[in-house]
Amino acid sequence: MSNTLPDAVQSCSVSDPPCAAIELIIQPREHDIGGLVVRRALPTAKRKTVGPWIFFDHMGPARFSAGQGINVRPHPHIGIATVTYLFAGEILHRDSIGSLQPIRPGDINLMVTGSGMVHSERERPEVTAVEHELHGLQLWLVLPEADEEVAPAFHHYPSRDIPAVDIEGVTVRVMMGSAFGVTSPVRVFSETLYVEAHLKAGQSLTLPEAGERAVYVASGALQAGGTALPLHSMAIFSSASDIVVTATEDARIALIGGEPLGRRFIEWNFVSSRRERIEQAKQAWREGQFAKVVGDEDEFIPLP
Template identity: 35%
Template structure:
């Protein structure tokens, strides 16, 4: 019997002036451990007349994780943070009771050709922390545990696994592990994984139980303790997951919460512009019209209007 319970294909999603590949949430799989949202950004080449511009928008009840492979993004938020993120670094923004941020092409690159490629991830907060004070942490590439086994490179982007711990300050047991190969090899992580586990193929190919899987596919394990697979040469995969929460999470636009009341409150606060402002920004992204008749009692379908 296969240990792959689901195969999720990357789906295109328009987030304004940028097309991304959406992996989570999926209609039959809303989360993997505490991970509730994953977008694959790019790879895309932008001309000197094109820029990545996501204006001010709010979040509650989650932490966002930005991890770039190529390009650069200027992050600004309502805490007064203003920092450029580069490939290999991590931006970890915890919304808690509410934060507003924007993400744009840095000024130094706006009039030149540039590439964009990376992952944008949301991690739900534990129920007892979903109304915590917001915070922001920038983690340099050198602060992420990196090690080699044979010709296989490992990097722990977030969380704790294999006796390693990332500098990203997470709030529940989880892991986001990057694995890169030069030569084909077998990977056995079963003794190290816990909770729910997913595997995203960025480049190359993996094989497990006689089946081959290719880029832009996300595999969800039935049992994380049985996670063994073969990676082809020059492949890159991301293993992510952790302990799932007891309470389901509701997602409306950029809001994640355990109760409909928290989401309704956030919607009203944003409509009335009662969130703190982002210094240096004047505009904002309104609540999407597509959700005017949204009913919180019904399970939402894939959220195609999410700004991050």
């Protein structure tokens, strides 16, 4: 989705928690964009990335009346891979290399933008014809410097291909990377971790180890080492071993992490290790030099 929130990098409140294993707790502010509430946990002024993850949006849940819905016009990206994952609803993805793919709950859409890619996110007429819901996450991964200008690509992974395991009664899906003895088929470019878990009240989960880690509470509430992690908070954890989170009420969480890839510049939808590359991309978008979205050629989002 296009990065349209005001003051995005400073759109969260942060606190210094008492638990020694937690470095930071981020509580995103909410922004309403056309009836869809979006909470941005990354980047913030105090924390730009977690491992290779530079952008984390929680959208919804939203319920749209018939005739309404999301309608994100074509917009460009460079230097990242975007990850779209829905809890409810459907989004229709189109892009400039000809991909046409509806994404539904449990699926993962991985769009590798590399040297430059344009996409749109809309809803099929069959969806907007009736009252419907939309709820999910959108994340951006920075690419290693050697892959920042890789040819754009699109990968769709249906829900059935994402491995799930039971960890002492806790249902865990390993969306990207390796954890809990299983490995996801989703393509990665560096050490990357993305895990989803559902915990009933009172259940606990020991976090898998990674260079950097964060847990986002999509629903419910947790605690870690006596520190409360409320609904919609993101806790940045240290590299300590045997960190345990416990649900204080039924909870759905997203764990992200991996090895950091160094400093990145971010402006609008462009990310790069080189500031001049972003300026080049901005000029190219102004001048209409990006390829158009196949089947969605008439509209676009102007450079802010």
